[in-house]
Amino acid sequence: MSSSTAEADWVSRLADEVIAEAGQRGTGKPVVVASGLSPSGPIHLGNMREVMMPHFVADEIRRRGVACEHIISWDDFDRFRKVPFGVEGVDPDTWAQYIGMPLSSVPAPAGSPYPNWAEHFKAPMAAALDRLGVPYRGISQTEMYTSGAYREQILLAMAERQRIDAVLARYRTKAKTSPDPEAAVADRTLRKPGKALSAEEQAAADVAAEGSGAAAEDDGAGGAGYFPYRPYCSVCGKDFTTVTAYDDATTALTYDCACGHTETVRLSGPDGHTRGKLVWKVDWPMRWAYEGVVFEPSGVDHQSPGSSFVVGEPLVAEIFGGKRPIGPMYAFVGILGMAKMSSSKGGVPTAADALRLMEEPLLRWLYARRKPNQSFVIALDQEIQRLYDEWDALERRVAEGTAGDADTAAHSRAVRTAERELPRTPRPLPYRTLASVADITTGDEAQMLRILSELDPADPLSSLDPVRPRLDRAATWVQTQVPADQRTRLLAEPDTERLSGLDETQRKSLDILLDGLGEHWSLDGLTTLVYAVPKLQAGWDLDAKPTPELKAAQREFFVLVYELLLGTDTGPRLPTLLLAAGPERVRTLLGG
Ligand SMILES: [Zn+2]
Incomplete structure (x- = not known):
């Protein structure tokens, strides 16, 4: 997979760019690529592109023997914006009282083994990333902010608040930010490019925008002047706060809260205030500089005029002395068949849900084979059978050496990483056959073994192990995705x-x-x-x-x-x- 061939795939071309950019920066440190995830609810499968794109680029860089670190920023210090629909163990009326608190301060759903809301939703994503072979360093923004790791950056942003305000003002006239987070979400989904979305795709887009951590495009304007730091109230714990005064000499900051509390805190010093964060549009460029990020893609919602990726460029350069990462925009990923998927999660399929139905290499392949600007749909309905047929055909072409360069590259990225091979099914019988057999036997193992052995009497199976894990995924697909009235049932008696x-x-x-x-x-x-x-x-x-x-x-x-x-x-x-x-x-x- 030479990077110099014209046939190189998108991953290879981006890796070329990232390595060149890192070389120009000349820090001598490992290349840093980044993703950001908001554990504000179940992390939608569509948001996986935020992780998989940098993953493939980092993996390609490591395959070339260049040190590269993939950081995933867990935006768990973001505010809890709304109670997601249909989460098990969550009564919407009860959890509504936590709106405005950091995600890491909101109680986990009832019955959860995790200490808070953010950890509850991070855990399944972390488990899925492990299964998918995605190595990364997770960075809890709660830990970073509350430990004071960003203290110098916060003091700098406050000292330079007028310059920040002036930079932001250049863009505010172009795109008025909406003060209503609900409207902001609706607005973002309407800006999706390309062809009109079906009702189902639009629903998926809305869900994706909700959970994307495309945190409200808040820039800190309003109130008694411009302040890029927003405290969480020390009494009610929420961010319905307004900074009313800041003394540059002493770093004393005074805020009012909607709960009636007023307080003056000091931002500097070892015991300075840490229950607060920079507003998103300042926070993101600050972290680019702090971590030295060279590559971080983002969704279309971050890249419109006046949005965070655009204003981040002058902010990181003029305020934080850094450089904006290479950050291609990625297109929307839709899900087909989500309606039938685990209703306990409000119809939001996660990576873990997808991995119950398909093998790890197949899910990796879906993200590897499409260029970032191509939107695509992940099919969890009947289409999964055709998808598997396509994958099996690719595997045969790769084995025969008749696959094209880009297809071969996508296949290689799907089945292995720089560190390891992903698990495969030793004897990959067609998914549609396995699904049919699981369907008609209602998953009875002895019957399944008999039937599968008869498929090819010349090379019979002596156990089901060689057809696993694909058989198990197909059986789960039948159980969860095929309505009872569409299952295959032989007549009990002749007609x-x-x-x-x-x-x-x-x-x-x-x-x-x-x-x-x-x-x-x-x-x-x-x-x-x-x-x-x-x-x-x-x-x-x-x-x-x-x-x-x-x-x-x-x-x-x-x-x-x-x-x-x-x-x-x-x-x-x-x-x-x-x-x-x-x-x-x-x-x-x-x-x-
Ligand atoms: Zn308060």
Whole structure:
């Protein structure tokens, strides 16, 4: 994967840029790439792009033998803006009282083993990142602020508040910031680029914007002058505070709170005030400089005129003496099938949810194969079967050496990192076959083993282990994503009325099928047989090219078999269904 080839993929090209930029900065330290996540609720699968983009770039840099650190900023000192919908163990009326507190001060949902709201939602994300092979250094902003790590930066921002205000003023006239966080969220989702979104995609976009930590684009304006530091009230713990005075000589800061409390604190010194934070538009560039970030992408909501990434450039340079990172904008990631996903989480699929349905390399591949400016949809509904077919085809092309450079690169990024190989299924049978088998056996292991062994009698399975973990993901997909009324259920008794009403052609076609079962009892054999029946019946050669007439006859025959086996006119692929039913059951139901 040479970086100099014209065919290099987007990751390789970005890694080139980042390494060059780091070289120009000449710090001699490991290259720093960054992501920011807000644990304000379940971390939506769509927000994974915030992590996966820097991950792939960092991984490519490390593959080249250059030291690189991926930092993930947990924005757990951000305010709790609203109670997310439908979180288990959370009564919205009760939790509404915590709005305005830092996320790390809000109680965790009832029954949670974690000490607070932020930790409760960080934990599953951290576990998913570990499974996905994403190494990183997590930085709790609560720890950073409350330990006083940013004290010098805060004092600097307060001392330079007029210059900061002047920089921000250059942009305020271009884009008025909305004082209403609700309106700000709605506004951001409306600015998504590209084609119009479907209702489902829009819903996903709204959810993503809610949880993206695209923290309110607050710049600190208003009140009795411009102050970039906002304290959390020492009495009510919330940020409904207004700074009314600041003494540059003593660093004494006075604030009023909506709860009625008024207080004067000192920002400097070892016991200076630490229950407060810089407003987002100042906070972000401060951290670019503090951590020396060279690469940090962001969503479209951060990159419109006057938004944080734009105003961050002059702020980091003029105030904090740093440089804005290379920060491409990434497009929206939608989710299909979220409606059916775990209702306990308000229909917000997380990375952990996706990993219950698909293997780690596949999820990595979804993010690796698309350029940052391409939006895409992650399918957790029926489409997951086609996605898996596509992945299996890619694996074959890579193994044969016939895949293109970009496809080969995306595959390599999916299956391994600079540190390790991701877990794979030793014998990757088609996902749709595994799903059908799990469906029709309702997950019974002995039955699944029998059927899967019969798929290829020349190389039978002696246990289910070689088809795991893919089998387990497919079984979970059936359990959680396929509605009960769409599961495959064989008829308990033959449909005698239907059987007695068959015409001669229909009866004959079934007899040809039944006669061939013994000889063709494998996935390949049954596939040949079911397509051959209408040909044999019409007296055609088995190699006959499919004509519209033949296709119609095949379709008619398939519908007949589905109706007699399932009582519906459609179902899983017929050979898989026959294998799953077993020869005795097939004979009984088809009147053999
Ligand atoms: Zn208060």
